[in-house]
Amino acid sequence: MGEAVIEVRGLQKRYGAIEAVRGVDLRIEHGEVFALLGPNGAGKTTTVEILEGHRARSGGEVRVLGYDPERNPVALKQRLGIVLQRTGLEPYLTVAETIDMFRGYYPQPLPLDDVLAVVGLEEQRDQRVRRLSGGQQRRLDVAVGLAGDPTLLFLDEPTTGFDPTARRGAWAMIRNLRTLGKTVLLTTHYLDEAEVLADRVAIMVRGEIVAEDTPTGLIAAETETSIRFRLPEGATLPEEFGHHETTAGRVEIRTPDPTRVLHALTDWAIAAGIALEDLTVHRSSLEDVFLRLTGEEESKDAS
Amino acid sequence: MRTLGLVLRQLKYEERSFRRNPAAAFFTLAFPLIFLVIFTAIFGNRDVDLGGRVVSGATFYVSAIVALTVVNSCYTSLAMSWVYNRDAGVLKRIRGTPLPPWAFLFGRIAYVVLVMLALTVIVVAFGRIAYGVALPGATLPTVLVTLAVGAFAFCALGLAIATVIPNADAAPAIVNASILPLLFISDVFIPPDVGAPVWVGHVSAVFPVQHLSEALQTGFNPFESGAGFEPVHLGVLAAWGVAGLIVALRFPSWEPRA
Numbered sequence: 001m002g003e004a005v006i007e008v009r010g011l012q013k014r015y016g017a018i019e020a021v022r023g024v025d026l027r028i029e030h031g032e033v034f035a036l037l038g039p040n041g042a043g044k045t046t047t048v049e050i051l052e053g054h055r056a057r058s059g060g061e062v063r064v065l066g067y068d069p070e071r072n073p074v075a076l077k078q079r080l081g082i083v084l085q086r087t088g089l090e091p092y093l094t095v096a097e098t099i100d101m102f103r104g105y106y107p108q109p110l111p112l113d114d115v116l117a118v119v120g121l122e123e124q125r126d127q128r129v130r131r132l133s134g135g136q137q138r139r140l141d142v143a144v145g146l147a148g149d150p151t152l153l154f155l156d157e158p159t160t161g162f163d164p165t166a167r168r169g170a171w172a173m174i175r176n177l178r179t180l181g182k183t184v185l186l187t188t189h190y191l192d193e194a195e196v197l198a199d200r201v202a203i204m205v206r207g208e209i210v211a212e213d214t215p216t217g218l219i220a221a222e223t224e225t226s227i228r229f230r231l232p233e234g235a236t237l238p239e240e241f242g243h244h245e246t247t248a249g250r251v252e253i254r255t256p257d258p259t260r261v262l263h264a265l266t267d268w269a270i271a272a273g274i275a276l277e278d279l280t281v282h283r284s285s286l287e288d289v290f291l292r293l294t295g296e297e298e299s300k301d302a303s
Numbered sequence: 304m305r306t307l308g309l310v311l312r313q314l315k316y317e318e319r320s321f322r323r324n325p326a327a328a329f330f331t332l333a334f335p336l337i338f339l340v341i342f343t344a345i346f347g348n349r350d351v352d353l354g355g356r357v358v359s360g361a362t363f364y365v366s367a368i369v370a371l372t373v374v375n376s377c378y379t380s381l382a383m384s385w386v387y388n389r390d391a392g393v394l395k396r397i398r399g400t401p402l403p404p405w406a407f408l409f410g411r412i413a414y415v416v417l418v419m420l421a422l423t424v425i426v427v428a429f430g431r432i433a434y435g436v437a438l439p440g441a442t443l444p445t446v447l448v449t450l451a452v453g454a455f456a457f458c459a460l461g462l463a464i465a466t467v468i469p470n471a472d473a474a475p476a477i478v479n480a481s482i483l484p485l486l487f488i489s490d491v492f493i494p495p496d497v498g499a500p501v502w503v504g505h506v507s508a509v510f511p512v513q514h515l516s517e518a519l520q521t522g523f524n525p526f527e528s529g530a531g532f533e534p535v536h537l538g539v540l541a542a543w544g545v546a547g548l549i550v551a552l553r554f555p556s557w558e559p560r561a
Contacts, residue, residue, distance in 0.1 A: 054399070080399065084396060088392035094324075097316070295314055
Protein backbone atom coordinates (compact mmCIF):
# COMPACT_ATOMS: atom_id res chain seq x y z
CA MET A 1 0.00 0.00 0.00
CA GLY A 2 1.82 3.10 -1.22
CA GLU A 3 1.56 6.42 0.53
CA ALA A 4 -0.94 8.85 -0.91
CA VAL A 5 0.44 11.98 -2.56
CA ILE A 6 -1.92 14.19 -0.59
CA GLU A 7 -3.59 13.22 2.64
CA VAL A 8 -5.77 15.67 4.48
CA ARG A 9 -7.87 15.04 7.57
CA GLY A 10 -10.19 17.50 9.23
CA LEU A 11 -8.56 20.54 7.65
CA GLN A 12 -9.78 23.84 9.05
CA LYS A 13 -8.97 27.44 8.30
CA ARG A 14 -10.43 30.41 10.11
CA TYR A 15 -9.95 34.07 9.29
CA GLY A 16 -11.15 35.75 12.45
CA ALA A 17 -14.79 34.75 12.78
CA ILE A 18 -15.02 33.42 9.24
CA GLU A 19 -14.55 29.70 8.75
CA ALA A 20 -13.17 29.41 5.22
CA VAL A 21 -12.46 25.68 5.42
CA ARG A 22 -14.57 23.54 7.73
CA GLY A 23 -13.21 20.03 8.15
CA VAL A 24 -12.03 18.88 4.73
CA ASP A 25 -10.79 15.32 4.14
CA LEU A 26 -8.92 14.47 0.96
CA ARG A 27 -6.81 11.61 -0.31
CA ILE A 28 -5.13 11.89 -3.69
CA GLU A 29 -3.15 8.97 -5.09
CA HIS A 30 -0.10 8.87 -7.36
CA GLY A 31 -0.80 9.65 -11.00
CA GLU A 32 -4.29 10.99 -10.39
CA VAL A 33 -5.72 14.11 -11.95
CA PHE A 34 -7.94 15.40 -9.19
CA ALA A 35 -10.25 18.35 -9.69
CA LEU A 36 -11.47 20.56 -6.88
CA LEU A 37 -14.63 22.40 -7.90
CA GLY A 38 -16.77 24.94 -6.20
CA PRO A 39 -18.31 28.38 -6.51
CA ASN A 40 -16.27 31.48 -5.70
CA GLY A 41 -15.56 31.76 -2.01
CA ALA A 42 -16.06 28.04 -1.38
CA GLY A 43 -12.59 27.70 0.12
CA LYS A 44 -10.87 25.98 -2.83
CA THR A 45 -7.98 28.41 -3.10
CA THR A 46 -7.49 28.50 0.66
CA THR A 47 -7.35 24.70 0.74
CA VAL A 48 -4.90 24.52 -2.13
CA GLU A 49 -2.71 27.27 -0.68
CA ILE A 50 -2.46 25.36 2.58
CA LEU A 51 -1.35 22.29 0.64
CA GLU A 52 1.20 24.38 -1.27
CA GLY A 53 2.68 25.75 1.94
CA HIS A 54 1.61 29.33 1.22
CA ARG A 55 -0.78 29.47 4.15
CA ALA A 56 -0.92 28.09 7.69
CA ARG A 57 -3.92 26.00 8.72
CA SER A 58 -6.01 26.50 11.83
CA GLY A 59 -6.61 22.80 12.43
CA GLY A 60 -6.43 19.29 11.03
CA GLU A 61 -3.71 17.12 9.57
CA VAL A 62 -2.01 17.63 6.22
CA ARG A 63 0.58 15.47 4.51
CA VAL A 64 1.87 16.27 1.03
CA LEU A 65 4.32 13.66 -0.30
CA GLY A 66 4.78 12.68 3.33
CA TYR A 67 5.72 16.21 4.47
CA ASP A 68 3.89 18.84 6.45
CA PRO A 69 3.79 21.78 4.00
CA GLU A 70 3.49 24.30 6.82
CA ARG A 71 7.09 23.59 7.83
CA ASN A 72 8.17 24.67 4.34
CA PRO A 73 10.64 21.85 3.76
CA VAL A 74 12.94 22.36 0.77
CA ALA A 75 12.77 18.62 0.08
CA LEU A 76 9.03 19.06 -0.55
CA LYS A 77 9.42 22.15 -2.71
CA GLN A 78 11.85 20.28 -4.92
CA ARG A 79 9.04 17.88 -5.81
CA LEU A 80 6.20 20.38 -6.22
CA GLY A 81 5.15 22.45 -9.18
CA ILE A 82 2.84 25.32 -8.37
CA VAL A 83 0.94 27.19 -11.06
CA LEU A 84 -0.74 30.20 -9.51
CA GLN A 85 -3.58 32.26 -10.95
CA ARG A 86 -1.41 35.31 -11.51
CA THR A 87 1.45 35.13 -13.94
CA GLY A 88 4.20 37.58 -12.96
CA LEU A 89 7.04 36.57 -15.22
CA GLU A 90 9.94 38.72 -16.36
CA PRO A 91 8.68 40.31 -19.62
CA TYR A 92 12.07 40.83 -21.26
CA LEU A 93 13.38 37.28 -20.95
CA THR A 94 12.67 34.71 -23.64
CA VAL A 95 10.54 31.62 -23.10
CA ALA A 96 13.61 29.37 -22.98
CA GLU A 97 15.46 31.69 -20.57
CA THR A 98 12.47 31.87 -18.25
CA ILE A 99 12.14 28.10 -18.10
CA ASP A 100 15.91 27.73 -17.66
CA MET A 101 15.92 30.22 -14.82
CA PHE A 102 13.38 28.10 -12.94
CA ARG A 103 15.07 24.82 -13.94
CA GLY A 104 18.14 26.12 -12.14
CA TYR A 105 16.23 26.13 -8.84
CA TYR A 106 15.74 22.35 -8.83
CA PRO A 107 18.19 19.48 -8.32
CA GLN A 108 16.82 17.34 -11.16
CA PRO A 109 15.00 19.53 -13.64
CA LEU A 110 13.09 18.31 -16.65
CA PRO A 111 15.08 18.87 -19.88
CA LEU A 112 14.16 22.18 -21.52
CA ASP A 113 12.99 20.54 -24.75
CA ASP A 114 10.70 18.20 -22.83
CA VAL A 115 9.12 21.12 -20.99
CA LEU A 116 8.59 23.02 -24.24
CA ALA A 117 7.05 19.96 -25.88
CA VAL A 118 4.60 19.25 -23.05
CA VAL A 119 3.22 22.80 -23.06
CA GLY A 120 3.48 23.22 -26.82
CA LEU A 121 5.73 26.28 -26.86
CA GLU A 122 8.52 24.88 -29.07
CA GLU A 123 7.99 27.53 -31.72
CA GLN A 124 8.01 30.36 -29.17
CA ARG A 125 11.20 29.29 -27.40
CA ASP A 126 13.16 32.40 -28.39
CA GLN A 127 10.29 34.84 -28.10
CA ARG A 128 10.21 37.44 -25.36
CA VAL A 129 7.60 36.76 -22.69
CA ARG A 130 5.90 40.11 -23.31
CA ARG A 131 5.20 39.16 -26.92
CA LEU A 132 3.28 35.99 -26.02
CA SER A 133 -0.52 35.81 -26.25
CA GLY A 134 -2.53 35.34 -23.06
CA GLY A 135 -2.93 31.63 -23.71
CA GLN A 136 0.77 31.21 -24.42
CA GLN A 137 1.68 33.05 -21.22
CA ARG A 138 -0.54 30.71 -19.26
CA ARG A 139 1.22 27.75 -20.87
CA LEU A 140 4.51 29.28 -19.88
CA ASP A 141 3.16 29.43 -16.32
CA VAL A 142 2.58 25.72 -16.50
CA ALA A 143 6.02 25.23 -18.07
CA VAL A 144 7.59 27.03 -15.13
CA GLY A 145 5.64 24.77 -12.77
CA LEU A 146 6.99 21.75 -14.63
CA ALA A 147 10.59 22.94 -14.81
CA GLY A 148 11.68 20.99 -11.73
CA ASP A 149 10.09 17.72 -12.93
CA PRO A 150 7.64 17.74 -10.00
CA THR A 151 5.85 14.68 -8.66
CA LEU A 152 2.82 16.81 -7.84
CA LEU A 153 1.56 19.76 -9.83
CA PHE A 154 -0.95 22.30 -8.56
CA LEU A 155 -2.91 23.97 -11.34
CA ASP A 156 -5.06 26.86 -10.19
CA GLU A 157 -7.66 27.72 -12.83
CA PRO A 158 -5.37 27.01 -15.75
CA THR A 159 -7.79 28.06 -18.50
CA THR A 160 -9.64 31.04 -17.04
CA GLY A 161 -10.04 33.68 -19.72
CA PHE A 162 -9.15 31.37 -22.61
CA ASP A 163 -10.99 31.25 -25.91
CA PRO A 164 -12.38 27.80 -26.81
CA THR A 165 -9.42 26.88 -29.04
CA ALA A 166 -6.89 27.82 -26.40
CA ARG A 167 -8.83 25.77 -23.86
CA ARG A 168 -8.68 22.67 -26.06
CA GLY A 169 -4.94 23.24 -26.35
CA ALA A 170 -4.61 23.49 -22.60
CA TRP A 171 -6.60 20.32 -22.14
CA ALA A 172 -4.27 18.46 -24.47
CA MET A 173 -1.40 19.78 -22.38
CA ILE A 174 -2.96 18.51 -19.14
CA ARG A 175 -3.47 15.11 -20.75
CA ASN A 176 0.26 15.15 -21.58
CA LEU A 177 0.94 15.62 -17.89
CA ARG A 178 -1.02 12.51 -17.11
CA THR A 179 1.04 10.46 -19.54
CA LEU A 180 4.16 11.73 -17.75
CA GLY A 181 2.72 10.14 -14.61
CA LYS A 182 2.31 13.43 -12.75
CA THR A 183 -0.22 13.81 -10.01
CA VAL A 184 -2.27 16.93 -10.70
CA LEU A 185 -4.52 18.88 -8.35
CA LEU A 186 -6.65 21.08 -10.55
CA THR A 187 -8.97 23.81 -9.38
CA THR A 188 -11.37 25.14 -11.94
CA HIS A 189 -14.64 26.96 -12.52
CA TYR A 190 -15.30 24.99 -15.67
CA LEU A 191 -17.26 21.83 -15.10
CA ASP A 192 -16.73 20.47 -18.59
CA GLU A 193 -13.02 20.82 -17.95
CA ALA A 194 -13.22 18.68 -14.84
CA GLU A 195 -15.49 16.20 -16.58
CA VAL A 196 -13.04 15.75 -19.44
CA LEU A 197 -9.75 15.84 -17.55
CA ALA A 198 -10.19 14.60 -14.02
CA ASP A 199 -10.01 11.05 -12.70
CA ARG A 200 -11.81 12.20 -9.59
CA VAL A 201 -13.72 15.31 -8.65
CA ALA A 202 -14.54 16.87 -5.31
CA ILE A 203 -17.16 19.59 -5.07
CA MET A 204 -16.59 22.11 -2.35
CA VAL A 205 -19.31 24.40 -1.03
CA ARG A 206 -18.96 26.79 1.91
CA GLY A 207 -15.76 25.27 3.20
CA GLU A 208 -16.88 21.65 2.98
CA ILE A 209 -16.63 18.87 0.45
CA VAL A 210 -20.21 17.93 -0.41
CA ALA A 211 -19.48 15.27 -3.05
CA GLU A 212 -16.47 13.32 -4.20
CA ASP A 213 -16.29 10.66 -6.90
CA THR A 214 -15.25 10.02 -10.48
CA PRO A 215 -17.05 12.34 -12.90
CA THR A 216 -19.09 9.40 -14.23
CA GLY A 217 -19.86 8.29 -10.69
CA LEU A 218 -21.15 11.73 -9.77
CA ILE A 219 -23.25 11.92 -12.90
CA ALA A 220 -24.56 8.38 -12.50
CA ALA A 221 -25.72 9.22 -9.00
CA GLU A 222 -27.84 11.86 -10.63
CA THR A 223 -30.87 9.67 -11.29
CA GLU A 224 -32.96 11.91 -13.49
CA THR A 225 -32.79 12.48 -17.19
CA SER A 226 -34.36 15.54 -18.70
CA ILE A 227 -36.69 15.39 -21.72
CA ARG A 228 -37.38 18.76 -23.29
CA PHE A 229 -39.58 19.86 -26.16
CA ARG A 230 -41.94 22.57 -27.35
CA LEU A 231 -45.73 22.14 -27.37
CA PRO A 232 -47.76 23.79 -30.13
CA GLU A 233 -50.16 26.43 -28.96
CA GLY A 234 -53.41 25.14 -27.51
CA ALA A 235 -52.07 21.65 -26.82
CA THR A 236 -52.04 20.42 -23.21
CA LEU A 237 -50.03 17.54 -21.91
CA PRO A 238 -51.85 15.11 -19.52
CA GLU A 239 -51.05 15.70 -15.86
CA GLU A 240 -49.56 12.23 -15.41
CA PHE A 241 -46.31 13.21 -17.12
CA GLY A 242 -45.42 15.35 -14.14
CA HIS A 243 -43.99 18.00 -16.44
CA HIS A 244 -43.34 21.64 -15.90
CA GLU A 245 -43.03 24.56 -18.22
CA THR A 246 -39.63 26.18 -18.31
CA THR A 247 -39.77 29.24 -20.55
CA ALA A 248 -42.56 30.25 -22.89
CA GLY A 249 -43.85 27.10 -24.56
CA ARG A 250 -40.85 24.96 -23.52
CA VAL A 251 -41.68 21.91 -21.44
CA GLU A 252 -39.39 19.75 -19.38
CA ILE A 253 -40.01 16.32 -17.89
CA ARG A 254 -37.48 15.02 -15.39
CA THR A 255 -37.55 11.27 -14.94
CA PRO A 256 -35.45 8.39 -13.65
CA ASP A 257 -36.96 6.19 -16.38
CA PRO A 258 -36.53 8.01 -19.69
CA THR A 259 -37.22 4.99 -21.92
CA ARG A 260 -40.75 4.41 -20.59
CA VAL A 261 -41.63 8.10 -20.35
CA LEU A 262 -40.38 8.87 -23.84
CA HIS A 263 -42.40 5.98 -25.22
CA ALA A 264 -45.56 7.17 -23.45
CA LEU A 265 -44.92 10.73 -24.54
CA THR A 266 -44.43 9.95 -28.23
CA ASP A 267 -47.45 7.60 -28.16
CA TRP A 268 -49.57 10.40 -26.81
CA ALA A 269 -48.22 12.91 -29.33
CA ILE A 270 -48.81 10.65 -32.32
CA ALA A 271 -52.33 9.78 -31.14
CA ALA A 272 -53.14 13.45 -30.64
CA GLY A 273 -51.53 14.39 -33.95
CA ILE A 274 -49.11 16.78 -32.25
CA ALA A 275 -45.52 17.41 -33.27
CA LEU A 276 -43.11 17.76 -30.36
CA GLU A 277 -40.78 20.39 -31.69
CA ASP A 278 -37.12 20.57 -30.61
CA LEU A 279 -37.37 17.27 -28.75
CA THR A 280 -34.18 16.49 -26.83
CA VAL A 281 -33.23 13.86 -24.27
CA HIS A 282 -30.57 15.18 -22.03
CA ARG A 283 -28.51 13.06 -19.69
CA SER A 284 -27.26 14.92 -16.60
CA SER A 285 -23.86 16.52 -16.88
CA LEU A 286 -21.46 17.38 -14.13
CA GLU A 287 -22.90 20.85 -14.38
CA ASP A 288 -26.35 19.61 -13.30
CA VAL A 289 -24.79 17.79 -10.36
CA PHE A 290 -22.84 20.89 -9.45
CA LEU A 291 -25.82 23.20 -9.73
CA ARG A 292 -28.00 20.88 -7.69
CA LEU A 293 -25.37 20.49 -4.95
CA THR A 294 -24.45 24.14 -4.74
CA GLY A 295 -28.12 25.13 -5.03
CA GLU A 296 -29.07 22.82 -2.14
CA GLU A 297 -26.42 24.40 0.03
CA GLU A 298 -27.59 27.88 -0.84
CA SER A 299 -31.21 27.06 0.07
CA LYS A 300 -30.05 25.36 3.27
CA ASP A 301 -28.43 28.63 4.03
CA ALA A 302 -31.49 30.69 3.25
CA SER A 303 -33.77 28.64 5.52
CA MET B 304 30.03 29.01 -2.77
CA ARG B 305 26.66 27.64 -3.83
CA THR B 306 25.10 30.64 -2.13
CA LEU B 307 27.14 33.04 -4.21
CA GLY B 308 26.35 31.03 -7.32
CA LEU B 309 22.60 31.36 -6.74
CA VAL B 310 22.87 35.12 -6.20
CA LEU B 311 25.05 35.60 -9.29
CA ARG B 312 22.61 33.56 -11.34
CA GLN B 313 19.71 35.81 -10.28
CA LEU B 314 21.87 38.81 -11.04
CA LYS B 315 22.52 37.53 -14.55
CA TYR B 316 18.78 37.44 -15.31
CA GLU B 317 18.23 40.87 -13.72
CA GLU B 318 20.99 42.32 -15.85
CA ARG B 319 19.62 40.70 -18.99
CA SER B 320 16.17 42.17 -18.36
CA PHE B 321 17.73 45.58 -17.81
CA ARG B 322 19.67 45.42 -21.06
CA ARG B 323 16.65 44.32 -23.06
CA ASN B 324 14.61 47.37 -22.12
CA PRO B 325 16.84 50.03 -23.67
CA ALA B 326 14.46 52.94 -23.07
CA ALA B 327 14.29 52.22 -19.34
CA ALA B 328 18.03 51.51 -19.21
CA PHE B 329 18.89 54.78 -20.94
CA PHE B 330 16.83 56.94 -18.62
CA THR B 331 18.01 55.08 -15.55
CA LEU B 332 21.57 55.89 -16.56
CA ALA B 333 20.83 59.45 -17.71
CA PHE B 334 18.66 60.45 -14.75
CA PRO B 335 21.39 61.60 -12.33
CA LEU B 336 23.28 63.37 -15.11
CA ILE B 337 20.19 65.38 -15.96
CA PHE B 338 20.07 66.56 -12.35
CA LEU B 339 23.80 67.26 -12.25
CA VAL B 340 23.64 69.35 -15.40
CA ILE B 341 20.55 71.30 -14.35
CA PHE B 342 21.73 72.11 -10.85
CA THR B 343 25.23 72.99 -12.00
CA ALA B 344 23.77 75.22 -14.72
CA ILE B 345 21.65 77.09 -12.19
CA PHE B 346 23.97 77.25 -9.16
CA GLY B 347 27.31 76.11 -10.58
CA ASN B 348 29.11 79.45 -10.78
CA ARG B 349 28.47 80.05 -7.10
CA ASP B 350 30.87 78.64 -4.51
CA VAL B 351 29.49 76.60 -1.66
CA ASP B 352 30.60 76.99 1.93
CA LEU B 353 30.81 73.58 3.56
CA GLY B 354 31.30 74.45 7.21
CA GLY B 355 34.21 76.81 6.61
CA ARG B 356 35.73 75.12 3.58
CA VAL B 357 34.64 76.61 0.30
CA VAL B 358 34.29 74.40 -2.76
CA SER B 359 32.99 75.11 -6.26
CA GLY B 360 29.30 74.62 -6.97
CA ALA B 361 30.08 71.75 -9.34
CA THR B 362 32.16 69.99 -6.70
CA PHE B 363 29.28 70.23 -4.24
CA TYR B 364 26.79 68.95 -6.80
CA VAL B 365 28.91 65.96 -7.81
CA SER B 366 28.84 64.75 -4.21
CA ALA B 367 25.15 65.65 -3.88
CA ILE B 368 24.13 63.80 -7.03
CA VAL B 369 26.13 60.76 -5.92
CA ALA B 370 24.01 60.86 -2.76
CA LEU B 371 20.88 61.15 -4.91
CA THR B 372 22.07 58.12 -6.88
CA VAL B 373 22.43 56.02 -3.72
CA VAL B 374 18.96 57.01 -2.53
CA ASN B 375 17.37 56.56 -5.91
CA SER B 376 18.91 53.22 -6.82
CA CYS B 377 18.67 51.59 -3.42
CA TYR B 378 15.65 53.09 -1.75
CA THR B 379 13.31 54.25 -4.49
CA SER B 380 13.87 51.65 -7.17
CA LEU B 381 14.25 48.69 -4.79
CA ALA B 382 11.04 49.61 -2.90
CA MET B 383 9.05 50.12 -6.09
CA SER B 384 10.26 47.01 -7.85
CA TRP B 385 9.70 44.95 -4.71
CA VAL B 386 6.07 46.08 -4.40
CA TYR B 387 5.53 45.69 -8.12
CA ASN B 388 6.92 42.14 -8.06
CA ARG B 389 4.95 41.32 -4.97
CA ASP B 390 1.70 42.47 -6.59
CA ALA B 391 2.42 40.63 -9.82
CA GLY B 392 2.90 37.38 -7.89
CA VAL B 393 6.59 37.09 -8.74
CA LEU B 394 7.64 36.80 -5.11
CA LYS B 395 4.93 34.30 -4.29
CA ARG B 396 5.99 32.19 -7.22
CA ILE B 397 9.60 32.23 -6.09
CA ARG B 398 8.49 31.17 -2.62
CA GLY B 399 6.91 28.07 -4.14
CA THR B 400 10.27 26.92 -5.52
CA PRO B 401 13.27 25.52 -3.66
CA LEU B 402 15.22 28.75 -4.32
CA PRO B 403 15.93 30.27 -0.90
CA PRO B 404 14.01 33.57 -0.79
CA TRP B 405 17.09 35.45 0.37
CA ALA B 406 18.97 34.33 -2.77
CA PHE B 407 16.32 36.10 -4.81
CA LEU B 408 16.48 39.10 -2.51
CA PHE B 409 20.28 39.37 -2.64
CA GLY B 410 20.20 38.98 -6.41
CA ARG B 411 17.92 42.01 -6.56
CA ILE B 412 20.05 43.94 -4.06
CA ALA B 413 23.26 43.10 -5.94
CA TYR B 414 21.59 44.42 -9.06
CA VAL B 415 20.53 47.77 -7.58
CA VAL B 416 23.98 48.20 -6.00
CA LEU B 417 25.65 47.57 -9.35
CA VAL B 418 23.39 50.16 -10.97
CA MET B 419 24.28 52.55 -8.16
CA LEU B 420 28.01 52.01 -8.72
CA ALA B 421 27.71 52.44 -12.47
CA LEU B 422 25.80 55.70 -11.99
CA THR B 423 28.34 56.94 -9.46
CA VAL B 424 31.15 56.34 -11.93
CA ILE B 425 29.19 58.12 -14.65
CA VAL B 426 28.45 61.14 -12.43
CA VAL B 427 32.02 61.45 -11.15
CA ALA B 428 33.52 61.03 -14.61
CA PHE B 429 31.13 63.58 -16.07
CA GLY B 430 31.95 66.02 -13.27
CA ARG B 431 35.66 65.59 -13.95
CA ILE B 432 35.39 66.02 -17.71
CA ALA B 433 32.70 68.70 -17.97
CA TYR B 434 33.37 70.74 -14.80
CA GLY B 435 36.93 69.79 -13.82
CA VAL B 436 35.81 68.48 -10.43
CA ALA B 437 38.72 66.76 -8.66
CA LEU B 438 38.53 63.00 -8.19
CA PRO B 439 38.76 61.78 -4.60
CA GLY B 440 42.35 60.88 -3.72
CA ALA B 441 43.23 60.17 -0.10
CA THR B 442 39.51 60.21 0.64
CA LEU B 443 38.69 57.43 -1.81
CA PRO B 444 38.36 54.79 0.93
CA THR B 445 35.91 57.09 2.73
CA VAL B 446 33.85 57.49 -0.41
CA LEU B 447 33.74 53.72 -0.92
CA VAL B 448 32.85 53.01 2.71
CA THR B 449 30.15 55.69 2.58
CA LEU B 450 28.73 54.17 -0.58
CA ALA B 451 28.70 50.74 1.08
CA VAL B 452 27.03 51.92 4.29
CA GLY B 453 24.64 54.10 2.29
CA ALA B 454 23.69 51.19 0.03
CA PHE B 455 23.06 48.97 3.05
CA ALA B 456 20.97 51.61 4.83
CA PHE B 457 18.83 52.61 1.85
CA CYS B 458 18.27 49.06 0.61
CA ALA B 459 17.10 48.09 4.09
CA LEU B 460 14.86 51.17 4.27
CA GLY B 461 13.51 50.46 0.79
CA LEU B 462 12.48 46.97 1.89
CA ALA B 463 11.06 48.39 5.11
CA ILE B 464 8.84 50.94 3.33
CA ALA B 465 7.73 48.20 0.92
CA THR B 466 6.13 46.40 3.85
CA VAL B 467 3.77 49.33 4.49
CA ILE B 468 2.86 49.99 0.85
CA PRO B 469 -0.49 48.28 0.22
CA ASN B 470 -0.24 47.87 -3.56
CA ALA B 471 1.74 48.77 -6.66
CA ASP B 472 -0.53 51.70 -7.56
CA ALA B 473 0.27 53.35 -4.25
CA ALA B 474 4.01 52.72 -4.48
CA PRO B 475 5.18 55.82 -6.42
CA ALA B 476 3.15 58.20 -4.26
CA ILE B 477 4.29 56.73 -0.95
CA VAL B 478 7.92 56.32 -1.95
CA ASN B 479 8.19 59.83 -3.35
CA ALA B 480 6.35 61.43 -0.46
CA SER B 481 8.72 59.74 1.96
CA ILE B 482 11.95 60.69 0.21
CA LEU B 483 11.54 63.90 -1.84
CA PRO B 484 11.15 66.24 1.16
CA LEU B 485 14.35 64.79 2.63
CA LEU B 486 16.21 65.37 -0.63
CA PHE B 487 15.26 69.06 -0.39
CA ILE B 488 16.29 69.58 3.23
CA SER B 489 19.36 67.32 3.27
CA ASP B 490 21.93 69.16 1.09
CA VAL B 491 21.07 67.22 -2.05
CA PHE B 492 19.12 69.61 -4.25
CA ILE B 493 19.86 72.79 -2.27
CA PRO B 494 23.34 73.67 -0.95
CA PRO B 495 23.74 73.97 2.85
CA ASP B 496 24.78 77.67 2.87
CA VAL B 497 21.61 79.28 1.52
CA GLY B 498 20.60 80.47 4.96
CA ALA B 499 17.79 78.06 5.75
CA PRO B 500 16.33 78.38 9.27
CA VAL B 501 18.20 76.42 11.90
CA TRP B 502 15.28 74.12 12.67
CA VAL B 503 15.47 72.72 9.13
CA GLY B 504 18.95 71.50 9.97
CA HIS B 505 17.68 69.96 13.21
CA VAL B 506 14.97 68.08 11.35
CA SER B 507 17.22 66.82 8.59
CA ALA B 508 19.84 65.67 11.11
CA VAL B 509 17.37 63.10 12.38
CA PHE B 510 17.01 61.43 9.00
CA PRO B 511 19.57 59.40 7.05
CA VAL B 512 19.85 61.41 3.81
CA GLN B 513 21.59 64.34 5.53
CA HIS B 514 24.28 62.06 6.92
CA LEU B 515 24.85 60.40 3.57
CA SER B 516 25.28 63.70 1.79
CA GLU B 517 27.57 65.19 4.45
CA ALA B 518 29.81 62.13 4.45
CA LEU B 519 30.02 62.35 0.66
CA GLN B 520 30.71 66.11 0.77
CA THR B 521 33.75 65.35 2.87
CA GLY B 522 34.76 62.48 0.60
CA PHE B 523 34.67 64.71 -2.47
CA ASN B 524 36.18 67.76 -0.80
CA PRO B 525 39.53 68.49 -2.50
CA PHE B 526 40.73 70.42 0.58
CA GLU B 527 40.26 67.48 2.90
CA SER B 528 43.73 66.75 4.24
CA GLY B 529 43.27 63.30 5.76
CA ALA B 530 41.10 60.33 4.89
CA GLY B 531 38.02 62.35 5.84
CA PHE B 532 36.40 59.46 7.64
CA GLU B 533 33.02 60.45 9.12
CA PRO B 534 32.21 57.99 11.91
CA VAL B 535 29.20 59.91 13.26
CA HIS B 536 27.48 60.24 9.90
CA LEU B 537 28.22 56.63 9.01
CA GLY B 538 27.03 55.52 12.44
CA VAL B 539 23.66 57.26 12.04
CA LEU B 540 23.28 55.87 8.53
CA ALA B 541 24.07 52.36 9.73
CA ALA B 542 21.60 52.72 12.61
CA TRP B 543 18.86 53.65 10.15
CA GLY B 544 19.85 50.63 8.08
CA VAL B 545 19.57 48.31 11.05
CA ALA B 546 16.17 49.79 11.93
CA GLY B 547 15.02 49.27 8.33
CA LEU B 548 16.30 45.72 8.37
CA ILE B 549 14.40 44.93 11.57
CA VAL B 550 11.15 46.25 10.09
CA ALA B 551 11.71 44.40 6.81
CA LEU B 552 12.44 41.13 8.60
CA ARG B 553 9.69 41.57 11.16
CA PHE B 554 6.98 42.04 8.54
CA PRO B 555 8.15 40.05 5.54
CA SER B 556 6.18 40.96 2.49
CA TRP B 557 5.99 38.35 -0.25
CA GLU B 558 2.33 38.01 -1.12
CA PRO B 559 0.03 40.28 -3.11
CA ARG B 560 -2.40 42.03 -0.78
CA ALA B 561 -6.08 41.86 -1.55
